Amino acid sequence: MRFVKTSGGSAKKPRARAQFSLRNRLLIVGGALALCSAVLVGRAVDLQLVDNAFYQQKADARFLREVPIPTSRGMITDRNGEPLAVSSPVESLWANPQELADNPAAIARLAGATGLPNDYLSRYISQRKDKEFMYVPRHRRINPAVAQKVLALKIPGVFSQREFRRFYPQGEAVSHVLGFTNVDDQGQEGVELAFDDWLSGTPGAQKVIRDRHGRIVEHVDLIRPAEPGKDLVLSIDRRIQFLAYRELKRALLETGAGSGSIVILDVATGEVLAMANLPSYNNNNVSGSGRDAYRNRAVTDLIEPGSTMKPLTVAAALEAGVIAPNSRFDTSPGWIANGKYRTSDFKNYGVLDTTGIITKSSNVGVSKIVKLLPNQGYYDFLRRFGYGSSTGSGFPGEASGLFPAPAAWSGTTKQTMSYGYGLSATPLQIARAYATLGNGGRALKPTFVKGGQSGEGEQVLDPKVAGQIVHMMQTVTEPGGTATRAAILGYHVAGKTGTARKSAAGGYSRRYVAFFAGLVPVERPRFAMSVVINDPDPSRGGSTYGGGFVSAPVFARVMEGALRLMDVPPDDIETWLAAQAKEEARRAREAGSMRPAVAAANAGTAPRAAQ
Numbered sequence: 001m002r003f004v005k006t007s008g009g010s011a012k013k014p015r016a017r018a019q020f021s022l023r024n025r026l027l028i029v030g031g032a033l034a035l036c037s038a039v040l041v042g043r044a045v046d047l048q049l050v051d052n053a054f055y056q057q058k059a060d061a062r063f064l065r066e067v068p069i070p071t072s073r074g075m076i077t078d079r080n081g082e083p084l085a086v087s088s089p090v091e092s093l094w095a096n097p098q099e100l101a102d103n104p105a106a107i108a109r110l111a112g113a114t115g116l117p118n119d120y121l122s123r124y125i126s127q128r129k130d131k132e133f134m135y136v137p138r139h140r141r142i143n144p145a146v147a148q149k150v151l152a153l154k155i156p157g158v159f160s161q162r163e164f165r166r167f168y169p170q171g172e173a174v175s176h177v178l179g180f181t182n183v184d185d186q187g188q189e190g191v192e193l194a195f196d197d198w199l200s201g202t203p204g205a206q207k208v209i210r211d212r213h214g215r216i217v218e219h220v221d222l223i224r225p226a227e228p229g230k231d232l233v234l235s236i237d238r239r240i241q242f243l244a245y246r247e248l249k250r251a252l253l254e255t256g257a258g259s260g261s262i263v264i265l266d267v268a269t270g271e272v273l274a275m276a277n278l279p280s281y282n283n284n285n286v287s288g289s290g291r292d293a294y295r296n297r298a299v300t301d302l303i304e305p306g307s308t309m310k311p312l313t314v315a316a317a318l319e320a321g322v323i324a325p326n327s328r329f330d331t332s333p334g335w336i337a338n339g340k341y342r343t344s345d346f347k348n349y350g351v352l353d354t355t356g357i358i359t360k361s362s363n364v365g366v367s368k369i370v371k372l373l374p375n376q377g378y379y380d381f382l383r384r385f386g387y388g389s390s391t392g393s394g395f396p397g398e399a400s401g402l403f404p405a406p407a408a409w410s411g412t413t414k415q416t417m418s419y420g421y422g423l424s425a426t427p428l429q430i431a432r433a434y435a436t437l438g439n440g441g442r443a444l445k446p447t448f449v450k451g452g453q454s455g456e457g458e459q460v461l462d463p464k465v466a467g468q469i470v471h472m473m474q475t476v477t478e479p480g481g482t483a484t485r486a487a488i489l490g491y492h493v494a495g496k497t498g499t500a501r502k503s504a505a506g507g508y509s510r511r512y513v514a515f516f517a518g519l520v521p522v523e524r525p526r527f528a529m530s531v532v533i534n535d536p537d538p539s540r541g542g543s544t545y546g547g548g549f550v551s552a553p554v555f556a557r558v559m560e561g562a563l564r565l566m567d568v569p570p571d572d573i574e575t576w577l578a579a580q581a582k583e584e585a586r587r588a589r590e591a592g593s594m595r596p597a598v599a600a601a602n603a604g605t606a607p608r609a610a611q
Contacts, residue, residue, distance in 0.1 A: 068204065069204030078238040087167075088165055088167055090141045090162075093142070097131050097134050170241070179191055204227070205224045235269075239565050241274040241275075244558050248276050248277075248554065255550050256539075257535050261427045262277075271453065273527070301426060301427070303513050308420060309420040312385060322373065329364075331357075341412065343363050345363050360481075370417070371414075389401070434529075437473075473519070483552040486548075486553070489560075490575065493521075514533040514536055515551055517531070526563075527559060527562060531555050
């Protein structure tokens with residue numbers, strides 16, 4: 001056996017080196033982990049405590065949003081509290097284009113749910129893929145039930161939000177007065193525009209946290225509460241408004257006229273009780289209507305007022321003292337020179353007193369009267385009645401009219417003005433002038449707001465003269481006058497017809513405007529009304545184009561209903577009682593003529609004529 005000598009020290013050295021190497025590695029790894037932990041803790045401290053504002057801002061930018069709190073627009077009611085315009089809650093679909101742009105399947109589902117063409121919707125979303133918000137086309141302010149059907153499909157990136165939409169229960173009957181709002185609920189026409197600041201509410205705002213899908217997961221803070229708009233009570237009476245609209249439509253159908261307007265004022269307050277125009281439009285759906293349909297003709301359209309000017313010309317002369325109520329004028333032979341033209345009457349009325357000139361609507365008579373007035377005096381008088389200036393109603397787009405000053409008159413201007421040519425006015429201006437006569441010569445600004453009359457008005461005519469003119473106009477609606485069709489049983493009616501040829505290039509055309517302006521009841525006028533019918537067709541049913549035939553019946557039918565609705569007591573009891581007695585006598589005669597037939601029938605022997 002062979003023995004090898006070894007050293008014990010040399011056998012232990014490799015084992016020691018291995019243990020040392022493992023220990024060093026563990027120390028290095030542990031130190032590295034400790035250092036990393038320290039760095040992470042330090043970074044966490046830095047992020048959470050020292051420099052957290054920057055990262056909090058970044059996080060908020062991704063998930064914290066300030067969203068509006070929708071508010072409703074103020075309600076518009078008529079003078080009796082009946083709603084004319086209300087705001088109802090609706091839903092608007094919106095989407096996140098960034099989430100939808102890369103998801104064709106979701107776009108296809110949304111297109112199917114909304115009925116939009118897939119290609120159109122894809123392009124629409126692609127054009128907005130750098131945004132985080134868009135309304136789904138044609139699905140803003142829609143029925144909540146429709147929105148819920150789309151949301152029930154849980155299409156990624158599609159949501160809804162609450163908004164309000166305007167509804168008009170009376171539709172086209174009041175559309176020209178009310179106007180409408182746009183998709184953002186801002187007034188665009190009519191009262192909605194004139195009182196937009198009053199009706200508009202102030203949207204609120206709140207901070208919310210949305211998840212990456214855009215859903216609100218937490219309400220963080222209320223920044224500003226929503227304030228609803230204030231309600232507005234109009235002077236309009238819904239019932240009278242509907243009467244005016246219905247009868248105006250009837251008149252246009254019967255006469256074949258192209259358009260028309262009606263204005264009804266409360267004489268004592270200047271409040272507009274009704275204002276109707278045709279053609280009209282439905283303000284619940286304005287998308288199919290042109291801007292011409294939105295025009296409120298009663299305040300924007302200018303027309304030569306025709307013979308409705310004659311009572312004002314006579315009033316100017318009475319005030320100036322150049323004539324008296326019993327003054328007489330020879331209108332023979334039925335015409336008078338007016339420069340190289342003639343001013344003619346319907347026929348030769350011979351000698352007429354002042355009242356007769358209004359009763360018969362004599363152009364010759366009023367031409368002779370106006371010659372007694374100085375140019376400036378006549379001009380100033382008509383200006384006091386509001387011709388050539390806005391009525392001050394505050395309605396958007398109201399026209400001031402055209403009324404040239406005497407310096408611009410020719411030799412024939414004043415004469416033609418006396419019977420309503422050579423100047424222009426709106427139907428509202430005509431109604432206001434007649435309301436001034438009915439109010440004892442006190443002019444008030446028309447208002448569309450109940451109780452909106454702020455002042456006492458301006459006295460523009462002596463009350464005695466105003467009363468004389470009103471009683472002269474009463475003869476117009478009585479036998480022998482030009483507007484017997486404007487008479488209302490039980491009431492004395494004062495008014496004036498007008499028939500004006502429409503101006504055209506180089507002169508006047510064969511187209512006409514038919515007027516009637518009047519007051520009722522005469523003893524204490526409550527209502528002033530102007531009726532304007534454009535382009536009546538003379539051949540329609542054998543009717544004529546004159547104001548006494550076309551416009552006067554409209555006045556009678558509307559005012560008869562308005563007087564009944566407003567409980568205005570009659571001022572012509574005698575005529576009413578006589579008519580009642582006549583009606584009872586007629587019924588008695590009919591009942592008497594029926595008795596033999598009834599007796600024969602009861603006896604079983606019918607009269608030969610009935611067999």
